[in-house]
Amino acid sequence: MKTLAGLLAGAAALAACRGQRPAIVRIVEPAEDAVVSGPSVRVVLAAVGVEIAPAAELRRGTAHHHLFLDTDVTPPGDTIPAGVTGILHLGRGQTEFTFDSLAPGAHRIIAVLADPWHVPLPNAATDTVTVTVPPRL
Ligand SMILES: [Cu+2]
Numbered sequence: 113m114k115t116l117a118g119l120l121a122g123a124a125a126l127a128a129c130r131g132q133r134p135a136i137v138r139i140v141e142p143a144e145d146a147v148v149s150g151p152s153v154r155v156v157l158a159a160v161g162v163e164i165a166p167a168a169e170l171r172r173g174t175a176h177h178h179l180f181l182d183t184d185v186t187p188p189g190d191t192i193p194a195g196v197t198g199i200l201h202l203g204r205g206q207t208e209f210t211f212d213s214l215a216p217g218a219h220r221i222i223a224v225l226a227d228p229w230h231v232p233l234p235n236a237a238t239d240t241v242t243v244t245v246p247p248r249l
Pocket residue numbers: 167176178192201202203226229230
């Protein structure tokens with residue numbers, strides 16, 4: 113019987129064979145299912161297995177964070193578009209972002225790592241949290 117640890121080790125070894133390090137992104141804050149005070153919500157991000165750097169440096173092997181707010185993730189291999197509502201490039205290498213005015217209700221936030229050309233890293237894990245902004249009284 114395969115264990116989760118065994119599967120993960122296998123995936124890491126496969127990625128290493130291909131010259132790719134498996135990258136993982138985590139939304140550190142807010143927590144999954146958090147009820148946030150809103151309307152401003154601070155998102156804190158962490159990445160493992162890849163260096164976070166400003167996109168403008170155009171250095172291969174680095175990545176920057178992206179956030180998809182109530183928006184589906186760009187299909188694999190596609191460039192993450194700029195100037196689209198709900199899609200944010202943290203292109204200066206930031207690891208935090210504050211949404212200033214989230215409406216009351218549930219919101220889905222997805223974190224995605226992409227290379228300096230804004231193409232999601234192959235085999236990189238994404239992270240998703242759903243948060244709720246309570247109704248204003
Ligand atoms: Cu980008």
